[in-house]
Amino acid sequence: MKTGILIVGILCLVLAGTLWILGQPPILAVVLAAVGAVLLMNSKDKKGIEATPFLKKQAVQTILASLLCILLGLLIGYIVLLIINPEGAWKALSTIMQNFWSFSSERGQIKNFGNTLVKTIPLLMCSLSILFSYKVGLFNIGAAGQYVAGAGAALYCAIALQMPWWVCMIAAALAGGLLAAISGVLKATRNVNEVISGIMLNWICLYLVNMLLTPCQDINMAETFSLKKSNPGAMIPTLGINSLLNNHQYVTIAIPMAILIAVLIWYVMTKTKLGYELRATGLNKDAAKYAGMKGHFNIILTMTISGALAGLGASMLYLTDTAKWPSAVASVPAMGFNGIAAAFLGGLHPIGAIFSSFFIQHITDGGSFMEKTYPAEIASLVSSVIIYMCAFVLYFRQTMTKAVDGREERRRAKLVSQVRSAMHGELEGELSGIVQAEIEKSVGQDPAEAPERTADAPVEMIPAPDVLPKVQLKKEDAAPLDDLLERAAVTWDDDDDDGLVPIGVEGSVTSVQEKKDKKEKKDKKEKKDKKDKKDKKDKKGGSDK
Amino acid sequence: MILLLQYTIVFTSVLMLVALGGCFSEHSGVINIGLEGIMVFGALGGALVMRYLPDDSAGVVVVLLCVLAAMAAGALYSLLLAVASINFKADQTLVGTAMNLLGTAAATVLVKALNTAANPNNPSATIEYDRGPFQIVPNMEFNWLAVIAIAILVLSYVILYKTKFGLRLMSCGEHPQASASVGINVYKMRYAGVLISGLLGGLGGLTYITAGVGKWQFEQGVAGFGFLALAVMIFGAWKPFRIALAALLFGFFRSLSNVYKGFDFLKDLMPGAVYNMLPYIISLVVLIIFSKNSAAPKAEGIPYEQGMR
Numbered sequence: 001m002k003t004g005i006l007i008v009g010i011l012c013l014v015l016a017g018t019l020w021i022l023g024q025p026p027i028l029a030v031v032l033a034a035v036g037a038v039l040l041m042n043s044k045d046k047k048g049i050e051a052t053p054f055l056k057k058q059a060v061q062t063i064l065a066s067l068l069c070i071l072l073g074l075l076i077g078y079i080v081l082l083i084i085n086p087e088g089a090w091k092a093l094s095t096i097m098q099n100f101w102s103f104s105s106e107r108g109q110i111k112n113f114g115n116t117l118v119k120t121i122p123l124l125m126c127s128l129s130i131l132f133s134y135k136v137g138l139f140n141i142g143a144a145g146q147y148v149a150g151a152g153a154a155l156y157c158a159i160a161l162q163m164p165w166w167v168c169m170i171a172a173a174l175a176g177g178l179l180a181a182i183s184g185v186l187k188a189t190r191n192v193n194e195v196i197s198g199i200m201l202n203w204i205c206l207y208l209v210n211m212l213l214t215p216c217q218d219i220n221m222a223e224t225f226s227l228k229k230s231n232p233g234a235m236i237p238t239l240g241i242n243s244l245l246n247n248h249q250y251v252t253i254a255i256p257m258a259i260l261i262a263v264l265i266w267y268v269m270t271k272t273k274l275g276y277e278l279r280a281t282g283l284n285k286d287a288a289k290y291a292g293m294k295g296h297f298n299i300i301l302t303m304t305i306s307g308a309l310a311g312l313g314a315s316m317l318y319l320t321d322t323a324k325w326p327s328a329v330a331s332v333p334a335m336g337f338n339g340i341a342a343a344f345l346g347g348l349h350p351i352g353a354i355f356s357s358f359f360i361q362h363i364t365d366g367g368s369f370m371e372k373t374y375p376a377e378i379a380s381l382v383s384s385v386i387i388y389m390c391a392f393v394l395y396f397r398q399t400m401t402k403a404v405d406g407r408e409e410r411r412r413a414k415l416v417s418q419v420r421s422a423m424h425g426e427l428e429g430e431l432s433g434i435v436q437a438e439i440e441k442s443v444g445q446d447p448a449e450a451p452e453r454t455a456d457a458p459v460e461m462i463p464a465p466d467v468l469p470k471v472q473l474k475k476e477d478a479a480p481l482d483d484l485l486e487r488a489a490v491t492w493d494d495d496d497d498d499g500l501v502p503i504g505v506e507g508s509v510t511s512v513q514e515k516k517d518k519k520e521k522k523d524k525k526e527k528k529d530k531k532d533k534k535d536k537k538d539k540k541g542g543s544d545k
Numbered sequence: 546m547i548l549l550l551q552y553t554i555v556f557t558s559v560l561m562l563v564a565l566g567g568c569f570s571e572h573s574g575v576i577n578i579g580l581e582g583i584m585v586f587g588a589l590g591g592a593l594v595m596r597y598l599p600d601d602s603a604g605v606v607v608v609l610l611c612v613l614a615a616m617a618a619g620a621l622y623s624l625l626l627a628v629a630s631i632n633f634k635a636d637q638t639l640v641g642t643a644m645n646l647l648g649t650a651a652a653t654v655l656v657k658a659l660n661t662a663a664n665p666n667n668p669s670a671t672i673e674y675d676r677g678p679f680q681i682v683p684n685m686e687f688n689w690l691a692v693i694a695i696a697i698l699v700l701s702y703v704i705l706y707k708t709k710f711g712l713r714l715m716s717c718g719e720h721p722q723a724s725a726s727v728g729i730n731v732y733k734m735r736y737a738g739v740l741i742s743g744l745l746g747g748l749g750g751l752t753y754i755t756a757g758v759g760k761w762q763f764e765q766g767v768a769g770f771g772f773l774a775l776a777v778m779i780f781g782a783w784k785p786f787r788i789a790l791a792a793l794l795f796g797f798f799r800s801l802s803n804v805y806k807g808f809d810f811l812k813d814l815m816p817g818a819v820y821n822m823l824p825y826i827i828s829l830v831v832l833i834i835f836s837k838n839s840a841a842p843k844a845e846g847i848p849y850e851q852g853m854r
Contacts (some may be wrong), residue, residue, distance in 0.1 A: 085592045085660045089583075139638050192836040195578065195638065196779055199772040200832070211818040332766060340642055375657035377650050377764075384647035388625065391635035391643060 012036030061111050062347035066356070069345065073386030077378055091375050096366035096382065106532040114262050115366050116358070118250045121258045122147070123357040125313025126339025128265050131348045133306040135269060137282035140303065142198025143310045143337020144325050145205040146176035150311025151318050152209030155325055159216040159225050165236050169315045175303040176311020179205060182301030188296040194303070202332045213325055223324040236319045254316040259354060261309070266350040278302055310336065333379075338364075360386075426519075434526065436459040437533075548807065551686035552800030553793070555756035557751050558790035563774035565701050566785030568783050570623075572705065573738025574718035574731075575630050576846045579640025580746050581771025582648025583619045585763070588754045589652045592761060593659075595674035608689055611751060619747015620740050622648065627739040631732055635674035645779025648768035656763045673760040689821020690752040691737045697745065702785040713736055718842035731849050749774070773799075776828045782840050791831075798824040 016032035074093070081089035126143050133140035140146075153175035157168040179201055186192040218225045236252040269275040281288040281298045289295045312333075317323055342360050346352030360383055367379025563580050570577035577583075594614040598607055609803060625644055627633040656670045704712035716724045717734040726732050753759040777795055781788030802820040 053666075080654065084654075141642070186833060186836075190833050191839055192832050193779060193839075196772075196776050196832060197829060199769075200776060200829045203825045204771065204822045204829070207818045207822045331765060334646075337642065337646060340639070341646070344639060356687050373661065375654050377653045377657070379647065381650040381654055384643055384650050386638065388629070388643035388647060391629050391640045392633050394635065395633045435720065 007038040061397045061400050062349070062352070062393070064353070064400065065393040066345055066347055066390070068396060069386050069393065071390035072389045073382050075383045077382035079537075080381060081374060081378060088371060088373060092370045092378070095370050096287045096363050096379055098366060112365065114251050115322075116361050117255055118252075118320060119317070119365070120358045120361040121254050122313040122317040122335055123338055123342055123361055124258050124262060124354060125309050125316065126336055127342035127346065127353040127357050128262055128337050128350060129306040129309035129313070131343040131346070131350065131353060131416070132265060132269070132309065133302055134348060135282050135342065135351070136278045136298065136302040137285065138184075138187065138194050138299065138302060138306075140180065140183075140198060140306045141195050141336075141340070142180060142201050143306065143339055144200030144332045144334075145198065146179050146307040146310035147314045147336045148202070148209050148332060149179045149205050149307075150176040150314035151325060152205075152212050154310065154315035154318050155216060156212055157225055158319065159230050165319055168319055169236075169312060172291025172315035173308040174311070176314070177308035180303040180310075181300060183307075184300040186453060187303070188299045202336075206332050209325075210328060214327075216325075217327050223326045226321060226324065235321055236316065243329075250320045250322045252320050254320060258313075258316060261312075262350045262354050269350070310339070338383065341383055341390075344390040344393075345388060347393070434522070437529065549800055549804050551637075552803055553796045555688065555752070555796070556799045557789075557792045557796035558688070558691040559756070559770060560774050560777045560795055561698060561789055562749035562752060563696050563746050563780040564788045564792060565697065565785060566742035566749065567775060567778045568741035568781075568785065568788060569701070569705075569714070569745070570738045571778070571783060571845050572715045572842055573735045574721060574842060574845050574847070574849065575626065575735055575739050576637040576641065577623075577626060577739065577742050578638055578775065579623070579626050579644030579648070579771075580641075580742070580774055581767055581769070582641075582644035582646075583622050583743050583746035584750030584753065584767045584771050585642040585648040585652045585731035587615040587750035588761065588767065589655065589672075589750075589763065590747065591615035591751035592672040592674055592754060596672055607782050608694045612690075612693070612748060615747040615751035616651070616744045617747070619744035619745075619750065623739050623746065627736050629851045630848065631735050631739070634850070637846055637848075645766075645771065649763070652763045652766070661695025664714060670763045671760050672763070674755075688752065688756060690755065693748070694752065695793075697748075698785055698789055705785065710737075714844070717849075718845055721844055722853065725851060731851075735849065746771075756762060773824070773828075776832070779839075779841075780828060780831055780835065782835070783842065794831075795824050795828065798827055 012032045013036035017037060072258075074097070077096070078089060078093050081092050085119055091296060126147060129143045129146070130140055150172035154168045154172040157163040157171045158165075163171070183192075183194050183197045183201060186197050187194045198277070213224060216224045236254050267275075269279065277288065277293045278298055279302075280291070281293060285295060288298075318325065338360060339357075342357035345360065346356035363382055364379045367376050369380075370376060370378065563584060566583070567577050589612050591611040594611050595607065598610065622644070625647075626640050629640045630637045641749065653670045656672055659671055660671070703711075705715065713724065713729050714734050714737065717729065717731050717738075721731045724734070750767060753767055764838070770832050777791045778788060780793040780795075802823060805817070805820045
């Protein structure tokens with residue numbers, strides 16, 4: 001049990017709970033809780049070298065890389081702010097980052113938090129649409145057009161056809177899905193690049209929806225009628241959720257619905273057969289086809305689901321009456337393109353997309369609260385720089401993996417060299433001892449009175465011949481050798497003669513057990529020799545007068 | 546009718562320039578979706594030079610300096626794509642999309658900052674300039690830049706198919722490992738391809754904004770023209786003269802959507818929105834017909850690593 005990580009994890013969770021109870025902004029509590037959960041999950045010790053190091057886990061790497069992208073984006077935004085007007089730059093940047101917290105009253109905070117949440121939902125759905133198709137190898141840039149199609153269908157059903165909200169939502173999903181299916185069919189059957197067909201369909205759809213929504217336009221306001229007045233039944237119900245946020249008028253059940261859909265997408269992608277087939281098609285289309293998966297059908301199905309998600313997202317925005325469709329939209333709304341940003345920032349994971357879309361909407365709304373000396377487009381500048389940095393995520397992850405691998409390798413090399421030097425030293429120590437004894441015998445010193453050879457004390461004796469390397473190691477240090485060897489999973493072969501033979505030692509290095517036996521044998525022999533010498537000496541001494 | 550002709554020439558030259566730029570980049574193996582961002586930056590560079598040059602400069606000097614500025618701005622911006630996709634092996638489609646978003650945002654921020662610095666009551670993202678020097682015949686839309694575009698078309702064909710550099714460039718997009726084995730520096734070639742696409746894209750952006758209007762609002766970027774140019778490139782099967790024909794087709798229909806109100810029989814034929822959609826519908830139909838045997842450079846989009854099989 002890695003106690004340190006466990007303690008920090010528990011502390012984080014306790015802190016999160018306290019903050020929640022105290023009524024502080026829930027974001028901080030949620031973030032702390034997430035961090036605590038992650039730490040707890042990683043506090044269990046996995047045995048030895050089979051555990052993936054923390055920094056090599058894919059989730060950790062992706063999160064760290066995304067955080068790095070965000071930091072770099074904010075830094076570049078700050079530099080731009082400084083260039084424009086150095087005085088208010090820090091305040092502007094903190095306004096962008098704080099968004100609703102920059103309001104002094106709690107009412108203002110909650111109201112703007114609600115606004116951000118409401119606008120996060122279509123962004124989340126668009127990012128889900130993009131990441132779903134990206135996992136299958138298709139870059140669904142037509143998400144913007146599918147979003148427009150969904151908006152058009154939802155508003156038309158609501159205002160012109162006076163349908164209830166759920167019919168409008170289904171219509172929006174169908175419209176988006178159909179549009180995307182066109183791209184899918186073209187890609188599957190005629191090999192038309194889905195990026196280009198998506199872009200073409202974006203523009204075609206935009207003009208079509210403009211045409212479609214002309215009867216729904218309120219002439220006085222140059223936008224579509226407000227749903228509250230024309231068809232309240234078309235507005236997504238709130239079911240009391242908005243009481244959590246001071247009865248915010250736009251917060252609806254769309255928010256938990258969208259989060260549920262994100263979880264559902266994750267489930268489908270990772271736990272179902274369909275998701276498996278789709279991911280396989282994305283990783284290697286030919287291999288999947290060879291394995292029998294229906295390539296064409298999968299592509300069309302994927303694009304349809306992507307389009308349905310984007311269309312549904314549009315309905316979740318327009319059916320809450322937050323935004324209305326202006327009378328002549330000149331260019332495709334940016335929501336679809338921001339969805340690309342959110343998808344990649346979230347590491348192409350549905351749950352990550354929830355956080356990343358909230359973050360992107362957070363800074364976009366924060367940008368609108370900046371002082372007027374700075375253009376509000378700074379926020380979209382920061383988002384685009386963040387997406388640009390996201391393209392380097394693969395490079396960041398490779399660098400992290402290389403760093404971790406390098407550290408692992410150095411650690412193992414050190415371990416191995418420790419083992420080898422320990423074994424060297426032991427052998428050398430014993431052999432030097434034997435040679436020493438022989439030398440002393442010839443010179444006449446009493447080997448039993450020779451000072452103990454320890455690692456600390458310098459040897460004050462006739463130096464051993466230079467052919468043997470001097471390694472001073474306590475005999476006691478030899479005991480942990482076995483543990484070291486086991487942990488490094490090093491085994492020494494009898495017949496292994498690949499250069500591991502230390503110079504000056506006869507024969508090859510043997511296994512641990514054999515080493516132990518050898519050691520015992522040598523000890524016994526030494527003792528016997530010593531005893532013999534002593535006897536001889538006594539005998540000799542007796543005759544030496 | 547004259548207006549139709551003028552607009553056609555304008556849009557054709559824009560699409561042709563940008564599509565040729567994209568063609569160079571893709572022939573070297575780098576997918577360049579960020580053409581729209583490059584156009585915006587080129588337009589920005591040229592517009593700034595036009596705006597801040599002294600009023601009494603000779604026409605030729607104005608044109609020359611603006612062209613150079615636009616090309617330089619576009620090339621600098623395309624460096625973003627080059628470094629990310631060649632050195633850091635990033636996903637080229639993603640980098641291109643990021644560049645599109647970044648281009649519009651950065652241009653808007655820059656122009657607004659400049660305008661606000663000059664006059665605090667004017668936070669608009671518009672630059673005004675005098676397009677006089679660009680027009681061959683005053684009050685008509687025949688632009689010197691259109692002449693330059695035709696020259697560049699011929700030059701592209703010659704460079705790509707008749708010089709060593711061009712053929713080597715194309716080989717890097719088809720099979721970079723084979724090129725490397727013969728001693729071609731694939732990295733340098735890809736850098737060249739992307740930078741050339743930046744040059745031409747920037748020039749295309751300048752052409753776009755000087756055509757027909759004396760001021761340009763940078764909030765709208767280039768209104769999706771970069772993507773249209775991508776479609777033209779794919780339609781033209783990555784070959785310069787076919788790209789020119791595709792650009793002509795596109796330009797004609799796009800200008801039709803601007804001028805159809807002047808023709809009575811066209812006005813009654815179809816509702817206005819259909820004319821707006823027409824270029825895109827036509828391009829989609831053409832793509833459907835011609836994409837089956839797509840002749841895309843084989844190794845495009847795949848990051849090149851030396852020593853990889």
